Amino acid sequence: MPRRRALGLVSSLPLLGVPATGAWAQFRVEVAGVGLTRFPFSAVNFRGNDAASENIAAIVRADLERSGQFVFVPPLNGSFDETSRPDLAPWRERGADSVLTGSVTRLADGRFDVRFRLWDSVRTADLGGQSLPSTPANLRVAAHKVADYVYEKLTGEKGVFSTRIAYVSKAGNTHRLWVADADGENAQAAFTSNEPIISPSWAPNGTQLAYVSFEKRKAEIVTHEVATGRRRVLASFRGSNSAPAWSPDGRQVVAALTLSGNAQLYAIDAGGGEPRRLSQSGSIDTEPVFSPDGKQIYFVSDRGGSPQIYRMPAAGGSAQRVTFTGNYNISPALSPDGRWLAFISRINGAFRLHVMDLASGNVTALTETGGDESPSFAPNSRMIIYATRDKGAEALMTTTVDGRIKTRLAGAQGDIREPEWGPYLR
Structure with missing residues (x-):
């Protein structure tokens, strides 16, 4: 299964005004394929x-x-x-x-x-x-x-070049959460730690990130104001707190908590408070993501014997299985226009990015690489950013939804993981 990284606390700096230095400051852009x-x-x-x-x-x-x-x-x-x-x-x-x-x-x-x-x-x-x-x-x-x-x-479509991406890097024992321009340039460290950080998730207004921090040697969900660097622990309940996802209205975060023993989905008010359980299964339910209209939650569960993607009402209730091609499907991402579901499918031991047309159920493989993870749509639904291994190194890639055009945002040394494409700023 693709690795899910995590990070902890050494320093927390306001994003604005922090210079991008060293090997992580710039990306080289390579474009392959034509439309x-x-x-x-x-x-x-x-x-x-x-x-x-x-x-x-x-x-x-x-x-x-x-x-x-x-x-x-x-x-x-x-x-x-x-x-x-x-x-x-x-x-x-x-x-x-x-x-x-x-x-x-x-x-x-x-x-x-x-x-x-x-x-x-x-x-x-x-x-x-x-x-x-x-x-x-x-x-x-x-x-x-x-x-x-x-x-x-x-x-005739809105551009995404002035939006931002977030991602996680690990170099030696140093973990960093970065925010960069959509082209990977102008990267600035939002948070630096000697413990893992995983699962960054943009708030719908583009001003905050939620992510999982291990700075206290346990998985906690933290919210982080990008402009000021102000951080607040949102979820530090008994057991593990992981996989945060914002609702489209920004009023709540859904996450996977192990309060009942196994990971289940819970909703937490964005301002904090007690979690409300949404899923009711004896299996592992994780990696939630909202549909653009906020009415449904897509998530990963092994309730059928292997990890597959399901959906259920946002308020909880019975779940329907969504993926049927392959026996191992994880990391769902919904396009903002509600048309596409991107996910990672294990094919003959290789983890590859796929996309499903939700209206027809047709599934298309977009890559031929073997270590893809963490897909995230651009806010105009035209491109997907994901992490992978390319040319022997870990890298961030973008692809068009049809898979014809791929861009490599190649960094220097170290792990580059968990990309998340930010929304249009409101």
């Missing part, structure tokens, strides 16, 4: 960008290419910004269906003003633009927001 349709686009270097620490156009290009839905066309020579009205015919002849221009201006208060405009070179249309004031430290966020704008204008 059936890709939008050819071009982006010129933003005027005035030399005064900034981040190359806005380069980040936008990397974001769009990583989605697998865009292909970059080298820009024409010349100076362009958001105020220019370029002759789009030469861009169209070069094969660029859209063109992004912009500027970066340092303001008197030390901030930057990132401005951009998007052009449709096929229809010769102005697709609009924005002004994004930014601190020097948040220039990458501004660039991701530019990419989100371009993505939405050209695909």
Whole structure:
């Protein structure tokens, strides 16, 4: 079974302002595979960008290419910004269906003003633009927001480049909970420990994480405010407290507790209090996750003799089995649009990522690797992040739901595990 890591307490630091240092500070992005349709686009270097620490156009290009839905066309020579009205015919002849221009201006208060405009070179249309004031430290966020704008204008779907991911690392005896941009860059340690940390889960408003900490030499569920670093123990009941999952309204956390001896599902108010038992079985029930509408809970149980995925009403009640392909299915993840169920299935001893179309029940294997774990959907339901072993090393990967496009966010040495894709910030 894929390993579930855990972490304990050495220090707890506020996320904001903590520098990302050493081998874990940056990821290298590698894209494999192509989609059936890709939008050819071009982006010129933003005027005035030399005064900034981040190359806005380069980040936008990397974001769009990583989605697998865009292909970059080298820009024409010349100076362009958001105020220019370029002759789009030469861009169209070069094969660029859209063109992004912009500027970066340092303001008197030390901030930057990132401005951009998007052009449709096929229809010769102005697709609009924005002004994004930014601190020097948040220039990458501004660039991701530019990419989100371009993505939405050209695909009709909301972009996820300005969202965040959380994951866990282990290097030697040091365990860390990280929060990073969706591309894996700008990683900052939210929590550092000499004991394990497992199962990070984002609150639906994107401001908190719940996770399991072993800092007191037992499994406790802790909630953690990402911006301030403030932590609070939510569940430290008798036995084990594990696998937290937030309800879509953020009012409660469902977790696997061993109050009755075997792991069962319980609901706990997000503000704390006594747990309310939801599942009633003599087996092990764990890894709960809510359906997007909050009406059902999917979870893993061995009540049928081997681990399978079931669902039951969110208030508790009788459970229905969901997975029937294979005899070992774990780690359910629901897409935010409610269409897909991602999970890990053991096939001939290999743990591989699969996805089920919930309407039809059809199951598709998305990978050919053997150590996949912890799938989590992007908030637009278009991609899945997961941990795996790739090229002999542990890594974070993303894949499109059809499995055609995969991205490797490859770190340096050590374990990289338990990724969780954060929601859109509210």
